[in-house]
Amino acid sequence: xxxxxxxxxxxxxxxxxxxxxxxxxxxxxxxxxxxxxxxxxxxxxxxxxxxxxxxxxxxxxxxxxxxxxxxxxxxxxxxxxxxxxxxxxxxxxxxxxxxxxxxxxxxxxxxxxxxxxxxxxxxxxxxxxxxxxxxxxxxxxxxxxxxxxxxxxxxxxxxxxxxxxxxxxxxxxxxxxxxxxxxxxx
Amino acid sequence: xxxxxxxxxxxxxxxxxxxxxxxxxxxxxxxxxxxxxxxxxxxxxxxxxxxxxxxxxxxxxxxxxxxxxxxxxxxxxxxxxxxxxxxxxxxxxxxxxxxxxxxxxxxxxxxxxxxxxxxxxxxxxxxxxxxxxxxxxxxxxxxxxxxxxxxxxxxxxxxxxxxxxxxxxxxxxxxxxxxxxxxxxxxxxxxxxxxxxxxxxxxxxxxxxxxxxxxxxxxxxxxxxxxxxxxxxxxxxxxxxxxxxxxxxxxxxxxxxxxxxxxxxxxxxxxxxxxxxxxxxxxxxxxxxxxxxxxx
Amino acid sequence: xxxxxxxxxxxxxxxxxxxxxxxxxxxxxxxxxxxxxxxxxxxxxxxxxxxxxxxxxxxxxxxxxxxxxxxxxxxxxxxxxxxxxxxxxxxxxxxxxxxxxxxxxxxxxxxxxxxxxxxxxxxxxxxxxxxxxxxxxxxxxxxxxxxxxxxxxxxxxxxxxxxxxxxxxxxxxxxxxxxxxxxxxxxxxxxxxxxxxxxxxxxxxxxxxxxxxxxxxxxxxxxxxxxxxxxxxxxxxxxxxxxxxxxxxxxxxxxxxxxxxxxxxxxxxxxxxxxxxxxxxxxxxxxxxxxxxxxxxxxxxxxxxxxxxxxxxx
Numbered sequence: 001x002x003x004x005x006x007x008x009x010x011x012x013x014x015x016x017x018x019x020x021x022x023x024x025x026x027x028x029x030x031x032x033x034x035x036x037x038x039x040x041x042x043x044x045x046x047x048x049x050x051x052x053x054x055x056x057x058x059x060x061x062x063x064x065x066x067x068x069x070x071x072x073x074x075x076x077x078x079x080x081x082x083x084x085x086x087x088x089x090x091x092x093x094x095x096x097x098x099x100x101x102x103x104x105x106x107x108x109x110x111x112x113x114x115x116x117x118x119x120x121x122x123x124x125x126x127x128x129x130x131x132x133x134x135x136x137x138x139x140x141x142x143x144x145x146x147x148x149x150x151x152x153x154x155x156x157x158x159x160x161x162x163x164x165x166x167x168x169x170x171x172x173x174x175x176x177x178x179x180x181x182x183x184x185x186x
Numbered sequence: 187x188x189x190x191x192x193x194x195x196x197x198x199x200x201x202x203x204x205x206x207x208x209x210x211x212x213x214x215x216x217x218x219x220x221x222x223x224x225x226x227x228x229x230x231x232x233x234x235x236x237x238x239x240x241x242x243x244x245x246x247x248x249x250x251x252x253x254x255x256x257x258x259x260x261x262x263x264x265x266x267x268x269x270x271x272x273x274x275x276x277x278x279x280x281x282x283x284x285x286x287x288x289x290x291x292x293x294x295x296x297x298x299x300x301x302x303x304x305x306x307x308x309x310x311x312x313x314x315x316x317x318x319x320x321x322x323x324x325x326x327x328x329x330x331x332x333x334x335x336x337x338x339x340x341x342x343x344x345x346x347x348x349x350x351x352x353x354x355x356x357x358x359x360x361x362x363x364x365x366x367x368x369x370x371x372x373x374x375x376x377x378x379x380x381x382x383x384x385x386x387x388x389x390x391x392x393x394x395x396x397x398x399x400x401x402x403x404x405x406x407x408x409x410x411x412x413x414x415x416x417x418x419x420x421x422x423x424x425x426x427x428x429x430x431x432x433x434x435x436x437x438x439x440x441x442x443x444x445x446x447x448x449x450x451x452x453x454x455x456x457x458x459x460x461x462x463x464x465x466x467x468x469x470x471x472x473x474x475x476x477x478x479x480x481x482x
Numbered sequence: 483x484x485x486x487x488x489x490x491x492x493x494x495x496x497x498x499x500x501x502x503x504x505x506x507x508x509x510x511x512x513x514x515x516x517x518x519x520x521x522x523x524x525x526x527x528x529x530x531x532x533x534x535x536x537x538x539x540x541x542x543x544x545x546x547x548x549x550x551x552x553x554x555x556x557x558x559x560x561x562x563x564x565x566x567x568x569x570x571x572x573x574x575x576x577x578x579x580x581x582x583x584x585x586x587x588x589x590x591x592x593x594x595x596x597x598x599x600x601x602x603x604x605x606x607x608x609x610x611x612x613x614x615x616x617x618x619x620x621x622x623x624x625x626x627x628x629x630x631x632x633x634x635x636x637x638x639x640x641x642x643x644x645x646x647x648x649x650x651x652x653x654x655x656x657x658x659x660x661x662x663x664x665x666x667x668x669x670x671x672x673x674x675x676x677x678x679x680x681x682x683x684x685x686x687x688x689x690x691x692x693x694x695x696x697x698x699x700x701x702x703x704x705x706x707x708x709x710x711x712x713x714x715x716x717x718x719x720x721x722x723x724x725x726x727x728x729x730x731x732x733x734x735x736x737x738x739x740x741x742x743x744x745x746x747x748x749x750x751x752x753x754x755x756x757x758x759x760x761x762x763x764x765x766x767x768x769x770x771x772x773x774x775x776x777x778x779x780x781x782x783x784x785x786x787x788x789x790x791x792x793x794x795x796x
Binding site for chain 1: 201205229232243248252256259
């Protein structure tokens with residue numbers, strides 16, 4: 001299983017030397033960074049978008065963008081923090097592009113028969129109920145909820161990233177939690 | 187002075203209460219109500235649980251190794267500039283972001299079964315240039331579909347099996363693709379212009395090198411987009427497809443004219459910019475087409 | 483409704499923004515062929531309408547509500563309203579999850595408070611918005627987009643349809659592939675582009691214009707602000723700049739093989755002649771604004787509108 005292989009590959013604990021190498025064009029170093037951080041990025045992309053398939057595509061986009069922007073990383077924060085922020089931006093921008101062009105149907109519907117869901121990784125036992133409920137949230141509420149309650153960003157940060165006010169972020173978060181509560185009750 | 191808050195009032199202040207950002211007096215009065223109200227205490231408890239569970243959600247793992255796809259997209263032409271210099275990264279062309287491979291487009295690519303992308307890069311050796319020998323410009327061998335019977339590569343000449351991409355072989359890459367008469371064309375994505383005469387200086391990036399790099403990056407993007415558009419044709423409204431194809435032809439004609447002018451005057455920065463602009467237009471239009479909503 | 487009742491109702495709404503009543507839930511799940519409803523919306527809330535074929539028409543009014551009248555021949559309407567956002571879209575779902583093939587024409591007639599932000603999308607439908615005085619983002623694939631009266635940021639696009647916009651106080655971005663783009667009475671930055679359609683910019687008051695086409699013509703009739711920057715580019719289309727009396731600008735005109743006709747004298751600066759034969763720089767008036775006109779083979783025509791020029795044509 002591919003997932004088993006991923007587990008077997010050794011990953012470096014300290015990123016900084018690999019970051020420096022990768023910024024200079026070393027693709028092997030970049031692959032090591034990828035191996036270290038892919039799951040976290042994938043989790044974020046999948047949860048914010050509500051679909052594993054989409055999450056995989058976004059994950060690739062994130063790493064391609066990271067490769068391009070790596071020379072601009074100045075080490076003012078931890079690499080993982082920077083990478084994570086970049087991932088959030090990629091996901092938010094991807095949704096904008098999709099939203100503008102798709103003839104949307106139901107705002108809350110993330111299932112699209114054009115994109116069959118891939119099989120869930122058998123190795124992880126997720127809290128299926130909550131995770132599934134999250135994936136069914138309306139996109140706006142979902143992304144705020146994931147950013148705040150799952151990923152731990154503060155409202156000020158979310159507001160800045162999403163181009164809303166922190167009051168708006170609080171409001172959407174609350175709405176998301178209420179919707180989840182309603183969904184989990186059934 | 188704590189007054190009894192009502193359930194409605196609790197609802198209104200709940201976000202702040204859960205955040206812990208209420209001022210103490212108000213918070214006290216809220217807690218007084220919550221502790222004695224079944225409905226509100228259940229609400230607070232449930233929301234708290236959701237937050238706590240959310241924090242504890244485990245990391246997800248992709249169902250397949252995503253590295254190959256990433257590696258293919260970041261592979262850059264390697265142009266050795268001389269000892270001690272790092273290989274330059276391909277600069278993304280103006281306004282074309284790999285993030286265009288948005289969800290719709292990418293998902294459609296996934297559904298085209300068995301497509302493998304590989305990029306082979308020929309290096310432009312300083313020695314070759316210095317000696318004035320016409321070397322193939324940095325070229326990209328375009329994505330090759332594993333199943334070529336799909337018809338997804340109409341009008342596109344693939345390298346024949348066995349043709350090597352050995353930089354020293356000197357063989358021209360798959361080049362100068364014949365545009366298909368009808369339908370969405372393939373633009374010549376590979377440039378094998380032998381730049382006669384001038385010895386390129388490698389102290390800095392020359393227009394030739396920059397143009398070759400530009401062609402490589404645009405070529406790849408354009409080819410990927412064209413695949414998607416071709417595979418989607420059936421879903422799109424036919425009159426829209428006609429309009430898009432017609433406009434692609436307009437753009438292709440402009441590209442050809444710019445290329446021809448640039449070939450006669452390769453050092454012209456403004457002609458090079460013009461070419462980049464029309465290539466941008468092509469990518470933009472293909473992207474628009476790739477992301478069009480299905481109308482059937 | 484008496485004013486005091488409206489105020490009380492509004493207070494109640496703002497005090498209970500997130501209590502989802504059964505009525506709300508019901509509203510969220512309605513599938514319908516027809517809607518005729520009025521809902522309240524916050525100031526500067528947003529209204530998001532999308533359909534596949536048919537017509538979207540939005541009109542600004544002085545009331546604080548959003549009134550939605552909509553119908554669809556086949557398929558169903560999805561309506562969702564909360565205090566800050568109203569959404570209306572179409573769906574093929576009638577229990578069975580089939581593709582879009584069974585969607586019929588939809589007609590949306592919506593009235594919104596002035597200042598509302600609009601997001602309007604159609605595939606083969608036309609979009610019309612007037613008097614809304616808010617931000618607008620509108621796009622159609624083969625339909626026409628027509629907007630009058632908007633502020634701040636306006637972004638409009640069509641693939642084969644036309645884009646017509648007028649009376650905007652704010653920044654405009656207008657794009658079509660083969661349709662015409664026509665913008666009039668814009669007070670703000672303007673970006674317009676097309677592949678083969680014509681771009682007409684009239685009565686523009688701005689410090690920034692950027693417009694480009696591949697084969698379509700571009701016609702500009704507007705001010706030249708001393709602090710402004712104006713870029714016009716076409717590959718083979720004609721650039722026609724109609725400049726006002728007293729304009730002052732430094733011009734950079736470049737063409738590979740096109741003709742240049744100018745009412746103003748063109749002088750070649752010594753040393754200006756580089757590799758490109760078709761490059762001219764000249765100055766008119768106080769030379770403060772910067773105007774750049776570039777084509778590959780298209781004609782460049784610069785008219786001084788204070789004279790009667792035989793080549794002038796709007």
